[in-house]
Amino acid sequence: MLTVLTALIAMGTAHLVTAPAASAADGQITGLAGKCIDVSEANSTNGTSVQLYSCNGTNAQVWSNPGDGTLRALGKCLDVVDHSTADGASVQLWDCKGGANQQWVVSAARDIVNPTSSKCLDVRDNDSTDGTRLQIWTCSGSSNQKWNAPTAGDGATPSSFVVTETQFNQMFPGRNSFYTYSGLVQALSSYPAFTKTGSDTVRKQEAAAFLANVDHETGHLVYIVEQNTANYPHYCDTSQSYGCPAGKSAYYGRGPIQLSWNYNYKAAGDALGIDLLHTPSLVQTSPSVAWRTGLWFWNTAGAVTPHNAMVKTPPAGFGQTIRTINGALECDGKNPGQVQSRVTAYQKFTAILGVSAGSNLYC
Incomplete structure (x- = not known):
C-alpha cells in the first residue's frame, strides 16, 4: 500500500454522471448552428487551435473516437491547453500523450466532457462565427455545449x-x-x-x-x-x-x-x-x-x-x-x-x- x-x-x-465512452468511429462533430469542430487551417502542428467552422468535408473536420477516451484529428488529440481545468481554458491539437487533459466522454446528453475538470467542450461566447475558438466551461446544458459526435463502434x-x-x-x-x-x-x-x-x-x-x-x-x-x-x-x-x-x-x-x-x-x-x-x-x-x-x-x-x-x-x-x-x-x-x-x-x-x-x- x-x-x-x-x-x-x-x-x-461533485461528480460527473457519464455515458459509456464512445468507441472507434470517424466523422464530423457538429454543434452550434450546425457547424463543425475544425482544426485551424488543417494544420497538424502541436498547439494549433481548434475552432467552430462551416462544415466542408475536409480532413480538418474528421474526428475519430478510438475508445481510449481521446478525440483525434489529423493523427493528434484534442487537448486542453496547459492541463488547465479553469473555465475558459482553450483547446488545441497536440501529440497524444495519454494525459487527463486529452480525455473526453461523449455523454448521452450530447455533452463532450473532460472528466478531470468535469467541464464541457464549449463554443466561446456562444458565437457561431467561423473561426470561434473552442474552450472548456462549466457544463450548463446550453446549445453552445451540445454536439453530435461519432457514435460507438467496435473499440474499447x-x-x-x-x-x-x-x-x-x-x-x-x-x-x-x-x-x-x-x-x-x-x-x-x-x-x-x-x-x-x-x-x-x-x-x-x-x-x-x-x-x-x-x-x-x-x-x-x-x-x-x-x-x-x-x-x-x-x-x-x-x-x-x-x-x-x-x-x-x-x-x-x-x-x-x-x-x-x-x-x-x-x-x-x-x-x-x-x-x-x-x-x-x-x-x-x-x-x-x-x-x-x-x-x-x-x-x-x-x-x-x-x-x-x-x-x-x-x-x-x-x-x-x-x-x-x-x-x-x-x-x-x-x-x-x-x-x-x-x-x-x-x-x-x-x-x-x-x-x-x-x-x-x-x-
Missing part, C-alpha cells in the same frame, strides 16, 4: 471490460456515486495489459483481485479520502527537492487505493501525464483520475506488482497482492482480520464473475 490507511472518510464531492467500449456494469453494481450495491463504472472503463486505457493478459479466467481473476482490494481500501467503494485528518500533515516528505507545493497537508490518502505522500502523487502524476503534485485534489474530484491512480499502483508498485502476481505463470496469487499493498501491517499473522476481509471480497467477486479464486489466497 502507498501508506497504511485503515480509516477513511465519506466525502461528498465498456462491454470489452471483463466486468460488466451489471456485475460492477452487484459488487458494490452501496457505492459512492463518485466511483463511476464509466470512469473505471475510461481509465483502463492507461494500462492496457490490465485484465487483458492471459486466459479469460486469469483476466477475470485479476479484475476481481483489483476490485477486492479496492473494496477493502474504500469501505466497499463508499469512501473517497482518508478519515483521520490528524494524519494529513504527515504525508509531506520535505527531503524531496520538489517539496509540497500544494501545502504540507495536501497529500493525504485519496481514491480507490488511497494514494498518499507527495512523492507518490508526483510519481503517479508523472506516469499518467497529470500534474498531481500541484493539484492532488483531482484524485477526489475526477472519477477517471481516481481510477487511474489505482491502476497506476496496481501495475507498477512493489518488487512483484499486483498485476504480475495475478497473471504470471505460475501466478503468485491473491495473497501476493495483499503483501504488495499492505504486507508490512497485515501479512505473516500481523492482522489476519484485515487479510480475511480482502480474501472474502475476492472470493465473492470471482463468484460473481463465474471463475475460481485460484490458490495462494493468503499472505
Whole structure:
C-alpha cells in the first residue's frame, strides 16, 4: 500500500454522471448552428487551435473516437491547453500523450466532457462565427455545449471490460456515486495489459483481485479520502527537492487505493501525464483520475506488482497482492482480520464473475 490507511472518510464531492465512452468511429462533430469542430487551417502542428467552422468535408473536420477516451484529428488529440481545468481554458491539437487533459466522454446528453475538470467542450461566447475558438466551461446544458459526435463502434467500449456494469453494481450495491463504472472503463486505457493478459479466467481473476482490494481500501467503494485528518500533515516528505507545493497537508490518502505522500502523487502524476503534485485534489474530484491512480499502483508498485502476481505463470496469487499493498501491517499473522476481509471480497467477486479464486489466497 502507498501508506497504511485503515480509516477513511465519506466525502461528498461533485461528480460527473457519464455515458459509456464512445468507441472507434470517424466523422464530423457538429454543434452550434450546425457547424463543425475544425482544426485551424488543417494544420497538424502541436498547439494549433481548434475552432467552430462551416462544415466542408475536409480532413480538418474528421474526428475519430478510438475508445481510449481521446478525440483525434489529423493523427493528434484534442487537448486542453496547459492541463488547465479553469473555465475558459482553450483547446488545441497536440501529440497524444495519454494525459487527463486529452480525455473526453461523449455523454448521452450530447455533452463532450473532460472528466478531470468535469467541464464541457464549449463554443466561446456562444458565437457561431467561423473561426470561434473552442474552450472548456462549466457544463450548463446550453446549445453552445451540445454536439453530435461519432457514435460507438467496435473499440474499447465498456462491454470489452471483463466486468460488466451489471456485475460492477452487484459488487458494490452501496457505492459512492463518485466511483463511476464509466470512469473505471475510461481509465483502463492507461494500462492496457490490465485484465487483458492471459486466459479469460486469469483476466477475470485479476479484475476481481483489483476490485477486492479496492473494496477493502474504500469501505466497499463508499469512501473517497482518508478519515483521520490528524494524519494529513504527515504525508509531506520535505527531503524531496520538489517539496509540497500544494501545502504540507495536501497529500493525504485519496481514491480507490488511497494514494498518499507527495512523492507518490508526483510519481503517479508523472506516469499518467497529470500534474498531481500541484493539484492532488483531482484524485477526489475526477472519477477517471481516481481510477487511474489505482491502476497506476496496481501495475507498477512493489518488487512483484499486483498485476504480475495475478497473471504470471505460475501466478503468485491473491495473497501476493495483499503483501504488495499492505504486507508490512497485515501479512505473516500481523492482522489476519484485515487479510480475511480482502480474501472474502475476492472470493465473492470471482463468484460473481463465474471463475475460481485460484490458490495462494493468503499472505
